[in-house]
Each structure stands twice: as C-alpha cells, then as structure tokens.
Amino acid sequence: MRVHLMPYTNPRFTIVTSELEPVPLVHTDEWIRRRLGADGFTSSGIHALTTACGWPVVVAHGRLGGVPTLRAYYQFLDLGALAEARADDAGALALAWDVLATARPDYTGEHAALVQLFA
Amino acid sequence: MIGIPNGWARRPSGRGVLLVPPGGAARGGIRYDERVTPLAPLSALLEKHVADDAFAVARVGAWERLTTLEGEHAAVITIAGTLDGRLAQRDLGVVLLDDSYASVSGYCLDPNAFAGFTAMVRELTAGDTHFLGVRRRRYEYDAPAGWQARALGFDAEWFPVDYPRATSSITVWAALPRQQVSASQLFERARTEEPAARVYGDPHPIMSAHGLSGHELVLDHARGTGRHVVVLEDDRFVYPLRFETTSPEAGADAALWRAVVESVRPVPRVKGDFAPLVHSLDHWVE
Numbered sequence: 037m038r039v040h041l042m043p044y045t046n047p048r049f050t051i052v053t054s055e056l057e058p059v060p061l062v063h064t065d066e067w068i069r070r071r072l073g074a075d076g077f078t079s080s081g082i083h084a085l086t087t088a089c090g091w092p093v094v095v096a097h098g099r100l101g102g103v104p105t106l107r108a109y110y111q112f113l114d115l116g117a118l119a120e121a122r123a124d125d126a127g128a129l130a131l132a133w134d135v136l137a138t139a140r141p142d143y144t145g146e147h148a149a150l151v152q153l154f155a
Numbered sequence: 156m157i158g159i160p161n162g163w164a165r166r167p168s169g170r171g172v173l174l175v176p177p178g179g180a181a182r183g184g185i186r187y188d189e190r191v192t193p194l195a196p197l198s199a200l201l202e203k204h205v206a207d208d209a210f211a212v213a214r215v216g217a218w219e220r221l222t223t224l225e226g227e228h229a230a231v232i233t234i235a236g237t238l239d240g241r242l243a244q245r246d247l248g249v250v251l252l253d254d255s256y257a258s259v260s261g262y263c264l265d266p267n268a269f270a271g272f273t274a275m276v277r278e279l280t281a282g283d284t285h286f287l288g289v290r291r292r293r294y295e296y297d298a299p300a301g302w303q304a305r306a307l308g309f310d311a312e313w314f315p316v317d318y319p320r321a322t323s324s325i326t327v328w329a330a331l332p333r334q335q336v337s338a339s340q341l342f343e344r345a346r347t348e349e350p351a352a353r354v355y356g357d358p359h360p361i362m363s364a365h366g367l368s369g370h371e372l373v374l375d376h377a378r379g380t381g382r383h384v385v386v387l388e389d390d391r392f393v394y395p396l397r398f399e400t401t402s403p404e405a406g407a408d409a410a411l412w413r414a415v416v417e418s419v420r421p422v423p424r425v426k427g428d429f430a431p432l433v434h435s436l437d438h439w440v441e
Contacts, residue, residue: 090319140316147194148304148311149327150228150295153251155196
C-alpha cells in the first residue's frame with residue numbers, strides 16, 4: 037500500500053513517499069509532528085490542509101541540508117504516509133504542492149476479496 | 156492432504172511431499188506443499204512456482220477454476236515449455252484457503268505422459284483436504300468497478316478512488332455460519348449501533364443473481380448518512396454487506412451497490428463424503 041500521486045515530469049522538484057503505515061490512535065498530533073521532523077528537518081511553519089480528495093494532510097515547509105523542502109503527512113483513515121518534496125527554490129516547491137495535493141491511498145497489493153486472488 | 160496415486164512413490168521434500176511416478180524421477184514428479192504463505196493472486200503464484208531458470212516457458216494455458224471436495228476454492232493451469240531443449244510440461248494446482256494456500260506442482264519430462272500428469276494434478280488438487288470445517292468464509296462477488304479495497308481481516312472495505320470527496324463505501328463481511336449467527340441478529344446490530352438512525356420500515360426482500368435470497372435494511376442517519384445493510388442467506392451461511400453514502404439515492408454508487416449484491420455467490424458446498432475422488436488413490440498422507 038502506498039501513496040498515489042498525479043504523474044509529473046517537472047525536473048525542478050523531486051518527491052518521495054513512504055509506504056502507508058498505521059497511525060496511532062492516541063497522541064496522534066505529536067506523532068505526526070515527530071514524523072515530519074525526522075532526520076533533523078526543521079520547519080518554519082506547519083499547516084493543516086486537505087488534499088483535493090479531502091484527505092487531511094499536515095504540511096511543513098523548511099530546509100533539509102540547506103535544500104528547500106516540503107514535507108506532508110497524510111492521514112487516510114487509520115493509515116498515514118509521509119511525502120517529501122525537495123526543490124531548488126521555493127517557487128518549485130509550490131509547484132510540488134500541486135502534485136502532493138493530489139495524493140490518495142493506493143491499496144494495490146491488498147487481497148481483500150476472492151476476485152483479487154483469482155486475478 | 157493429498158493421496159498417493161497407485162504405483163507412485165512418496166518422498167519427503169523440505170516441508171512438503173514429492174510424488175514420483177512409476178519409472179522414476181526422470182519422468183517428472185509432483186510436489187505438494189500446504190499452509191504456504193503469503194496468500195497471493197493466481198498470477199503471482201504462477202510466477203513464483205514456475206520461476207525456474209532451466210525451464211523455458213513456451214505457452215501458458217488458462218487457469219481452470221475448481222472447487223475441492225471440501226468446497227475450497229482452487230484452480231489449475233498447464234504450462235508448456237522445454238528443459239535442456241527437450242519438451243517438458245509444468246502443471247500447477249492451488250487451493251486457496253483463509254490465510255494460506257496449498258500447491259500441487261507437477262513437472263513432466265515425458266511427452267507421452269503430459270496429459271496424464273495434467274489429469275493427476277487436477278485430481279489431486281480437487282481432492283486436496285484440509286478439514287477446516289464450517290467457519291467464517293470469504294465469498295465471491297464482483298468488485299465495484301473502479302473502486303479499490305482494503306482488507307480488514309476477513310472483510311473488505313471498498314472505496315471510490317476519490318474518497319472521501321465521494322463519500323460512498325461498501326463493506327463486505329465474511330460469510331458466517333448460520334447455526335451461530337442469524338440475519339435477524341445482524342439487522343438488530345445494524346439498528347442498535349446507530350441509535351440515532353431512522354429506519355425505513357422492515358427489511359425488504361432482495362436476491363442475488365446466484366440463488367441467494369435475503370433482506371435489505373435501509374437506515375438514514377441524523378447527519379444525513381444513508382446506510383443499507385443486506386444479509387443474504389442459504390441453508391449454511393449468512394452473507395452480510397453494507398453500503399454507506401451521504402446521498403442514499405446517489406445513482407452511480409447505488410447502482411454499483413446493487414451490482415455487488417446481485418453478484419454474490421454462495422460459498423461452495425462440500426461434495427458429499429470425503430471418500431477419495433480419485434479411485435487410484437489408495438491411502439492418504441500428510
């Protein structure tokens with residue numbers, strides 16, 4: 037299970053996403069902040085937004101190793117995922133957000149029904 | 156568990172069993188493994204079991220669906236190819252269980268025996284037994300087109316790809332043994348878990364296109380969420396499903412829901428007693 041994003045070809049930014057992971061039921065906000073702040077990422081601001089489909093996402097802007105970076109933590113019901121966009125400049129990060137905002141869960145690989153096992 | 160065909164030899168092989176035909180392993184063999192994980196789609200199992208550097212695949216047949224003596228879902232397939240430049244054939248049978256599968260994997264190097272190996276793998280697969288008994292079972296239905304599913308244990312939760320903007324969802328629970336759970340209990344639970352819901356009359360009759368009949372209960376939550384609960388039944392199981400939407404009359408989603416309900420197939424039945432299907436099987440082995 038992973039995050040599905042709109043395909044993009046813009047070379048001014050790169051995006052990596054994590055696999056979907058369980059989000060704890062308690063202290064969820066603190067946990068998300070820790071995920072956003074991993075690897076020494078310091079942000080200048082954190083915002084609670086929603087994706088184009090309406091999924092809640094917490095977005096943090098900052099720098100990682102001197103590179104303009106945007107991190108987004110999505111909550112897809114009880115699952116979550118971290119996405120990181122890196123760019124040469126803040127303008128490119130804004131373009132990256134247009135892609136990040138298209139996120140939705142992709143349950144490919146789930147075998148929830150017999151019809152999927154017979155595929 | 157599979158039987159040993161008359162005249163064949165049984166050899167332990169790893170955690171499974173290797174059946175060797177009369178004439179020895181130079182003619183081929185059939186390997187049986189059970190409780191294999193992870194359970195995966197047939198296409199992935201085929202890839203896993205036929206991955207063999209020495210066997211060159213020439214033609215992959217079509218999967219044939221089966222149900223076993225015990226009413227478990229199964230399938231078999233034949234793959235033609237060559238081994239070291241000589242004609243060879245693989246046959247694979249798989250029995251899909253709750254969280255694992257059993258495989259019957261044949262390797263035939265004698266072109267005169269290809270048809271016999273195919274028949275043997277098919278019969279061993281159809282006669283494979285696990286004695287899992289009456290239990291919670293997944294059942295077959297058609298996926299709502301364009302939606303994706305999450306597995307929740309035995310259950311499936313289907314969402315449109317643009318969920319939650321599109322707020323419909325379909326939950327398909329496992330079939331439950333009717334001796335232990337009744338449709339009326341499930342409807343009562345649906346009513347009581349949403350005490351604020353307005354119930355639109357008594358459950359009304361509904362049918363699947365595959366011989367199952369049951370009832371549908373329609374609830375309307377105070378927040379405007381529509382909820383439909385269907386419980387289909389046969390003499391062995393109840394088959395519960397649920398549709399939720401913010402717009403109970405949302406045409407396209409409601410049509411998908413109807414299609415899912417109509418497509419529900421009964422859990423396959425046990426085929427009589429467990430006397431061996433293949434008369435050539437003279438005893439049983441684990």
